[in-house]
Amino acid sequence: MRKPPPAPAVRFRVDPAYVPADKAARRMGLTPDQFVECRRRLYARGFPVPDETTGLYDIEAIDRWRMRQRPDLYPEVQTAMPAVEPAPRTDWGARFADAEKTKGMGERFARAERTRRAKTRSGDDGRA
Template sequence: PSDVRYRVEPGDVPPEKAARRLHLTLDRFNELLPKLQARGFPPADPDTGMFDLEQIDRWRKDRHGAETALTESPRTAQPTGQPETGMAERFIAAKKRQTKDGRRHRGAP
């Protein structure tokens, strides 16, 4: 039986895996590394030569800036000029309208 009880995901990885994280071959990664680092790509640890995966992921997510959202922020369905109300308030208001208009709810006698 194995002495390993559970898998530990590495935080630091060798250049081969850092390259794979960017979907690059090691040769292409080494070729592009100076350009990537000029754009803020995290350097390897000076002692181990390993790359921090969390830093790589943060760089990937932040490299285009926060202003380039892919979609607009969601719009509220509430008509302008109307205060936002909760479900209970909307239900009470609808009941009042039904009573005022003389309409009854389907389940009402």
């Protein structure tokens, strides 16, 4: 039986894109306990929330948020256009329930229902 080839002597470091809360705290110069204490206030100021699946923080989003807090020091990070809010996240169960609800309604009614929901999400209720 042959031995597998030896591992190369040079290994490349791979920096993670997502980090746990204690690493996010260190990135902000806080202890994990301090981070837990002021997490709600940070979220209120637009601090990136952790990924809903993994619970990990996007390190680049943290850095960009931090730079946006000081436009006098980082003017290149400021956007000229207003930020577009992301579409609300729905899980597969909610999507399936919506599809089942509109399944028997007929195509015309389903199209009207989708239009109504899109207007509701955008804040346009159709009133003058």
